[in-house]
Amino acid sequence: MIRISIDAMGGDFGPEVVIAGAAKALERHPDVTFLIYGLKVQCEPVLAKYPKLRDKSVFHECELAVSMEEKPSAALRRGRYVSTMWRSIEAVKLGEAEVVVSAGNTGALMAMAKFCLRTMANIERPAIAGIWPTLKGESIVLDIGATIGADAQQLFDFAIMGGAMARSLFEVDRPTVGLLNVGVEEVKGQEEVKEAGRLIREANLPTIAYHGFVEGDDIGKGTVDVVVTEGFTGNIALKAAEGTARQIATLLRESMSRTLLARIGYLLAKPAFDRLREKMDPNKVNGGVFLGLNGIVIKSHGSANADGFAAAIDVGYDMARNDLNAKIRQDLAIYHARRQPPAGPEAA
Amino acid sequence: MIRISIDAMGGDFGPEVVIAGAAKALERHPDVTFLIYGLKVQCEPVLAKYPKLRDKSVFHECELAVSMEEKPSAALRRGRYVSTMWRSIEAVKLGEAEVVVSAGNTGALMAMAKFCLRTMANIERPAIAGIWPTLKGESIVLDIGATIGADAQQLFDFAIMGGAMARSLFEVDRPTVGLLNVGVEEVKGQEEVKEAGRLIREANLPTIAYHGFVEGDDIGKGTVDVVVTEGFTGNIALKAAEGTARQIATLLRESMSRTLLARIGYLLAKPAFDRLREKMDPNKVNGGVFLGLNGIVIKSHGSANADGFAAAIDVGYDMARNDLNAKIRQDLAIYHARRQPPAGPEAA
Numbered sequence: 055m056i057r058i059s060i061d062a063m064g065g066d067f068g069p070e071v072v073i074a075g076a077a078k079a080l081e082r083h084p085d086v087t088f089l090i091y092g093l094k095v096q097c098e099p100v101l102a103k104y105p106k107l108r109d110k111s112v113f114h115e116c117e118l119a120v121s122m123e124e125k126p127s128a129a130l131r132r133g134r135y136v137s138t139m140w141r142s143i144e145a146v147k148l149g150e151a152e153v154v155v156s157a158g159n160t161g162a163l164m165a166m167a168k169f170c171l172r173t174m175a176n177i178e179r180p181a182i183a184g185i186w187p188t189l190k191g192e193s194i195v196l197d198i199g200a201t202i203g204a205d206a207q208q209l210f211d212f213a214i215m216g217g218a219m220a221r222s223l224f225e226v227d228r229p230t231v232g233l234l235n236v237g238v239e240e241v242k243g244q245e246e247v248k249e250a251g252r253l254i255r256e257a258n259l260p261t262i263a264y265h266g267f268v269e270g271d272d273i274g275k276g277t278v279d280v281v282v283t284e285g286f287t288g289n290i291a292l293k294a295a296e297g298t299a300r301q302i303a304t305l306l307r308e309s310m311s312r313t314l315l316a317r318i319g320y321l322l323a324k325p326a327f328d329r330l331r332e333k334m335d336p337n338k339v340n341g342g343v344f345l346g347l348n349g350i351v352i353k354s355h356g357s358a359n360a361d362g363f364a365a366a367i368d369v370g371y372d373m374a375r376n377d378l379n380a381k382i383r384q385d386l387a388i389y390h391a392r393r394q395p396p397a398g399p400e401a402a
Numbered sequence: 403m404i405r406i407s408i409d410a411m412g413g414d415f416g417p418e419v420v421i422a423g424a425a426k427a428l429e430r431h432p433d434v435t436f437l438i439y440g441l442k443v444q445c446e447p448v449l450a451k452y453p454k455l456r457d458k459s460v461f462h463e464c465e466l467a468v469s470m471e472e473k474p475s476a477a478l479r480r481g482r483y484v485s486t487m488w489r490s491i492e493a494v495k496l497g498e499a500e501v502v503v504s505a506g507n508t509g510a511l512m513a514m515a516k517f518c519l520r521t522m523a524n525i526e527r528p529a530i531a532g533i534w535p536t537l538k539g540e541s542i543v544l545d546i547g548a549t550i551g552a553d554a555q556q557l558f559d560f561a562i563m564g565g566a567m568a569r570s571l572f573e574v575d576r577p578t579v580g581l582l583n584v585g586v587e588e589v590k591g592q593e594e595v596k597e598a599g600r601l602i603r604e605a606n607l608p609t610i611a612y613h614g615f616v617e618g619d620d621i622g623k624g625t626v627d628v629v630v631t632e633g634f635t636g637n638i639a640l641k642a643a644e645g646t647a648r649q650i651a652t653l654l655r656e657s658m659s660r661t662l663l664a665r666i667g668y669l670l671a672k673p674a675f676d677r678l679r680e681k682m683d684p685n686k687v688n689g690g691v692f693l694g695l696n697g698i699v700i701k702s703h704g705s706a707n708a709d710g711f712a713a714a715i716d717v718g719y720d721m722a723r724n725d726l727n728a729k730i731r732q733d734l735a736i737y738h739a740r741r742q743p744p745a746g747p748e749a750a
Contacts, residue, residue, distance in 0.1 A: 188649070189649055189652060189653075199584055202584065202592060203592055234638060236547055236550065236633070236634055236637040236638065237637075237641075244550060244551055244634060269637075269638070269641050270637065270638040270639065270640065270641025270642040270643075270644070270645060271641040271642065271644050271645030271648070272645070273642055273645055274642070274645030274646050274648065274649040275645060275649070283638070285584070286584055286592060286635060287634060287635045287638050289584040289585075289617075289618065290582060290584065290617070290618040290631070290635050290638075290639050291618065291635075291638050291639055291642040292618065292642075293585075293617050293618025293619040294618040294619065294621055294622070294639040294640075294642050294643045295618075295642045295643060295645070295646040296618070296619050297618060297619030297620070297621055297622035297623060297643070298622050298643040298646040298647055299646055299650060300619070300622065301536070301537055301622040301623075302647060302650050302678075304537060305537075305678050305681055306678055309671075309674035309675070309677045309678045310671060310674050312674060312677070313673065313674065315670050315671065315673070316670070316671040316673065316674035318667075318670050318671075319666075319667040319668065319669070319670030319671025319672075319674070320667065320671055320674075321667070322663050322664070322666050322667030322670065323657075323658060323663065323664040323666075323667025323668055323671065324667075325661065325663070325664065326657035326658050326660060326661065326664035326667070326668075327657070329657045329660070330650075330653050330654055330657045333653055
């Protein structure tokens with residue numbers, strides 16, 4: 055049984071979408087029970103529409119919801135201990151749930167999750183890992199916005215954590231990991247990235263296969279399972295790619311409605327377009343994973359629909375069932391054990 | 403009359419494509435004359451096919467071509483003074499041409515251009531500016547790979563130089579300029595970016611309209627005329643976007659050939675697809691501009707076809723005709739004049 059804690063008040067649409075998403079996820083994962091944190095007036099009528107979900111969940115009434123626009127520091131001050139966001143995270147801390155899923159304000163969620171769960175031993179700063187659709191399937195890209203300007207050791211930690219996540223999500227034994235860099239020889243990127251490359255190569259971990267540097271266009275090709283970069287570049291790469299996808303969709307729509315023949319052609323090829331749309335649908339691949347905390351936190355896109363929120367729950371389910379954090383701790387332990395000097399006569 | 407210097411040996415296809423591209427550009431710009439630098443054996447038979455171009459150009463035989471794989475330092479050592487790349491750049495230095503266009507090895511071209519032309523007064527490091535197709539038309543993005551980890555002053559210089567380029571390319575009086583940043587409140591990006599924002603705002607230049615921060619998806623929307631970032635992030639954003647465009651094209655092609663109905667639909671809508679393809683064609687918008695050097699250098703994609711190389715020449719033509727570097731010098735002069743303390747009694 056997997057216990058999933060849900061912040062019902064997060065996202066652009068609140069309980070209407072979040073609870074509907076949980077109901078969809080329950081159909082796929084009958085072994086799940088939910089802890090739902092929300093404002094009673096808004097949640098009860100929606101929950102009443104999903105009797106199966108209501109039977110498999112416990113509703114916890116809260117007095118406060120964090121808004122999507124609230125600054126993280128303000129949200130933390132106002133919402134600590136009492137908000138739906140805080141209490142849904144706290145359920146993981148208290149061992150009442152294996153994972154928490156929220157579509158709320160990213161900054162506030164990260165601030166509360168850090169404050170409530172704290173970072174793991176040996177991890178200095180957390181990362182947000184995104185799932186990126188590629189020509190080969192899916193890849194993990196981290197960090198997409200938590201740690202601006204990570205140093206070499208932090209990039210190394212991201213590689214370990216991303217590797218553990220890939221093992222939980224893709225069911226591969228030794229995922230390939232690449233460091234995002236620019237391709238021009240000799241100016242080959244930042245010192246931190248070069249140094250991180252050396253660290254990963256020298257560690258020679260049994261849990262990841264280090265591929266070397268990858269470039270921006272390798273992400274979409276699916277060259278590696280895990281792409282590692284610091285949060286500034288990762289966030290901008292992700293949004294630049296999303297922007298390009300939307301741009302092409304808009305141009306395609308314009309082109310296809312321009313002439314009668316094009317409109318007929320569009321109708322005939324509609325199933326093909328639908329297939330493409332489904333492949334690139336941001337709701338299908340949804341769920342950023344906060345890595346490096348003492349508890350698994352999944353962030354759904356704020357604009358996700360019920361299918362999108364259900365997809366984020368799917369990610370949380372996989373992470374919990376495959377015990378993501380145990381994998382990360384194991385991998386970190388292997389690395390740190392190796393770094394200990396061997397106990398010899400000198401130590402005596 | 404605009405005199406354009408051409409490195410005929412650059413790019414994946416060499417003179418075959420470069421010379422054909424120059425011939426195409428000449429049709430659009432009859433006021434251009436060319437200086438063509440190449441290896442005689444390879445260039446003469448191609449030039450013979452374009453008598454109009456041959457009449458409007460002077461061929462300079464060189465003894466050496468820089469390869470696409472050569473390391474910049476090696477290329478500089480081996481090719482200085484003698485290679486087609488060096489000599490085509492030198493023509494600008496000697497005042498024999500207004501602009502040089504090369505499809506050669508980016509790193510080598512930048513190394514040689516810096517060594518031969520030197521950076522402008524008050525500019526510490528050069529930038530490469532790319533032209534990005536957007537929903538509104540085109541925007542300029544810089545730096546896309548020359549200056550890894552620019553500081554606030556360098557980002558400020560990029561804003562001035564990008565603004566001057568936008569005035570030369572788009573014929574607007576006061577282009578809008580945005581600084582690329584991540585959207586999460588309070589962690590709002592790197593210190594350099596915040597500081598650059600302050601510098602640009604305080605300078606309050608008459609030549610650019612500072613918009614503030616923009617995010618990755620604002621690039622494709624065309625939110626601003628000029629997007630400023632350091633070279634690492636800019637390079638990765640550009641390649642991530644290119645990768646996404648290729649990924650969607652591949653998926654679309656697959657979807658459209660999957661069923662008979664889709665194939666018929668595709669044929670009916672073909673003009674619409676062609677229109678889209680043309681809009682997103684990397685050959686249509688081609689030509690990275692090296693900014694901050696004492697001379698205008700245009701870098702064509704190495705994989706460009708003749709249309710692509712002609713498009714890079716178009717960019718060079720616009721930059722030369724609008725006297726890009728005079729604009730940059732003027733804008734820098736306005737800024738630095740304002741920073742001088744006023745001469746008062748204290749100065750006497």
